[in-house]
Amino acid sequence: MRTATAQRKPHRASRDAAPTDTHAIVTHIARAIAAHKLPPGAKLGEEALGEIFGVSRTKIRQALFQLTSDKLVTLIPGRGAFVAQPTVREAREVFEARRMVETSVLTAFIERASTKDMATLKNHIAEQQRATDAGTAQTRNHLLGDFHTVIARLAGNDVMTAIVAELVARTSLITLLYQNTRGASESLTDHHTLMAAIEKRDVKLALQLMVAHLNDVENGLVLKEEAPVVADLKSALG
Template structure:
């Protein structure tokens, strides 16, 4: 059971050191305490659960039993609880009072809303990055695209989804607006779940080279093209879901007889 660094947590982390008002700047957390060898670190557990969800090892709707997780990670239930509430705030997990935690299952309505939000935000981020991208940043993006293409060649769908999300998130973080990057992180994670849930089994002719073309627009500082490509790209991804999206819920009988 590998752990795999996933969708790096960079921007949206909980604790922001905050400048000290007095004179002595203490540089807190400079040395990580060892703790028990088993490793009951909230951050690590958070990452592993998130990774499992993104990589579809924990399917949407799956119940997450606290005690079970505590046993798996050799942690206390309180610690698991902490992680689950964080995941629920990030909308990756749904917390139902007195019933427990479940991997989120975004509805079709939510899916539409997520893409609507992304269409508002991401073209603007693409435009910003096209203006400011450094060679190092472009190299990093090239890396990601290469990894994605490789995964695609190997038909490793999970990795394609993950890397695609990471590409978009990286762009958001590079664009230089931490608030928007944080929001994009949420939207990107949700999108991973949405694709898992509603991806049409056929087709998938969409992103293929679109990430690469986007990258080229960045390299050439072509803001308009970058923004336009991003917009079209998002439309393509959403449309590749449309088939299932129209079909709505099949097993949800109640709503039919309302």
């Protein structure tokens, strides 16, 4: 299992306890990044993390390597580990990948879902609605992203679930970095509409709605390349 979110449920009971095994530390840090508690560019000092979790630096290093392969953390030789700062290109690629992966996952879910699976997904949307109504932004944002991972988990493919969980976590980082102009309530409305198509097992409509939803989230971002620091050496130095 590569990313934290996918395995959130089994750990829920103990989520406030300080985790000590590598996987749990990865989960904990990934969740803090996805919840925007650790902003892009934040330094992740091995010593400080070792103290927080009460474990050796070896374990912290293992956790940071895992987070690096999940693209949530960047390791800079000689400087240490930092929360990743995805580029515009990376952001676009993440959304392109999401459209490809999530349409496949959604097709699989609609084909395989039992009545119970449908109910689980509907309950998840009800949870999103409650968090939105209660105005708890962090829980709401987490649940809005988690919805996509839950579809993959219910479709019953662990590999796809891990991929979607990673893409969702990377999306959280991207929306933090490239100011999201689209309201969370719009995403929730999309999820409700999508759920109606899923319940009717209308694959064609559900896929259209999923692609439109991901397009709208992407288009809500202000994806602008920053001007190169030194565009022209001559004019900069001359």
